[in-house]
Amino acid sequence: MKSLVILGSSGSIGENTLQVVAAHPDRFRVSGLAVHHATEKLLEQARRFGVTRVAVADDAAAARLRGRLPVGMTLLSGEEGVEELAATTEAEMVVCALVGIAGLRPVLAAIRTGKDVALATKEVLVAAGEPVMRAREARGVRILPVDSEHSAIFQCLQSSAFAPCCVRAAGAPPEQRAESRIRRLLLTASGGPFAAHPELDFEQVTAREALRHPKWSMGRKISIDSATMMNKGLEVIEARWLFDIPAEHIEVVIHPESLVHSLVEFVDGSMLAQCSPPDMRVAIRYALGWPDRVAAAMPPLDLARTGALHFAPPDPVRFPCLALARTAMALGGTAPAVLNAANEVAVEAFLAGGVSFPGIWRCIEQVLGRHQTQAAPSLEAIVEADHWARQEAAGQLRALGKGN
Numbered sequence: 001m002k003s004l005v006i007l008g009s010s011g012s013i014g015e016n017t018l019q020v021v022a023a024h025p026d027r028f029r030v031s032g033l034a035v036h037h038a039t040e041k042l043l044e045q046a047r048r049f050g051v052t053r054v055a056v057a058d059d060a061a062a063a064r065l066r067g068r069l070p071v072g073m074t075l076l077s078g079e080e081g082v083e084e085l086a087a088t089t090e091a092e093m094v095v096c097a098l099v100g101i102a103g104l105r106p107v108l109a110a111i112r113t114g115k116d117v118a119l120a121t122k123e124v125l126v127a128a129g130e131p132v133m134r135a136r137e138a139r140g141v142r143i144l145p146v147d148s149e150h151s152a153i154f155q156c157l158q159s160s161a162f163a164p165c166c167v168r169a170a171g172a173p174p175e176q177r178a179e180s181r182i183r184r185l186l187l188t189a190s191g192g193p194f195a196a197h198p199e200l201d202f203e204q205v206t207a208r209e210a211l212r213h214p215k216w217s218m219g220r221k222i223s224i225d226s227a228t229m230m231n232k233g234l235e236v237i238e239a240r241w242l243f244d245i246p247a248e249h250i251e252v253v254i255h256p257e258s259l260v261h262s263l264v265e266f267v268d269g270s271m272l273a274q275c276s277p278p279d280m281r282v283a284i285r286y287a288l289g290w291p292d293r294v295a296a297a298m299p300p301l302d303l304a305r306t307g308a309l310h311f312a313p314p315d316p317v318r319f320p321c322l323a324l325a326r327t328a329m330a331l332g333g334t335a336p337a338v339l340n341a342a343n344e345v346a347v348e349a350f351l352a353g354g355v356s357f358p359g360i361w362r363c364i365e366q367v368l369g370r371h372q373t374q375a376a377p378s379l380e381a382i383v384e385a386d387h388w389a390r391q392e393a394a395g396q397l398r399a400l401g402k403g404n
Contacts, residue, residue: 233325
């Protein structure tokens, strides 16, 4: 039985992970849970799954919980508490579903203590792909992708002859490297709520409209990233690190049916795709059970009833976040961390009504343009760049807000 620590258990990915665990009590058990501030949900989850070690990132929320903690339950508090939970709890795998850069230090703590990581927090590899993957290789652990697109690529790369970078043992000979067989990776995108509406004036878009995803049920931040298509830009960067593929060989294609989750084109011209209903539990089950497949009582995908599948290139003019992500990736160093931090701050401002929808990418462009990229940064330099970008983004948003 595989033991899990779930970071971000109150969010969409966390709750879906717990559904998978509940459906397979003979295969998985939960040893630790962490949330940011949702303590009521945390207590309910801990009681249901018999968890005695929990963490709350928000110190004030942790303090309120401490006085009514059940007997025998250990509470760790603050960001350091989440990191400690990932490092010290007896478990084989840490599922990271925290929002944004908050997942970076806990993921590194899990890796350094020899735990595999099921990674849903793409921002970890966006901001710090090189040090994270270096730590993974040094410790000999695996990073299993939970994003549906990266899970699809990972599934297409299963072979007895080669292995993708994210799970490969250190020092593997060239003939065992999956990337030597790959010509292109194609990440599919639903297009969010706006790709099918070219007539829409983005200046008038409301947060409620942007949150209304046509296919997926997701958290607020990632739903806005889907609407701007920044999620695809971040996923291109994540794929570059997970699979060790140059950015120029990673493409994005709009696929509104959201049934083909990504495709791999091999050097011989053949192409493999992974298809399934748009249900995050498919990718979660695969990450938790890999290299095995975990049976699920899901209705089969009926392609005959589905009918035609459609694919189209994204519109770079309407969705400039894709180009901004590629610019950050080309700059390298601290630039992707700055891109990610500015996006997080801008999305939060949009959700709060402080800036228009296009203000999100205007802010990111300004912050990225003002940043002096540091090459080959340390973890401390990445964290400092993240902090700088957040402050700079706040200033840019104040200026943009006055202009609205």
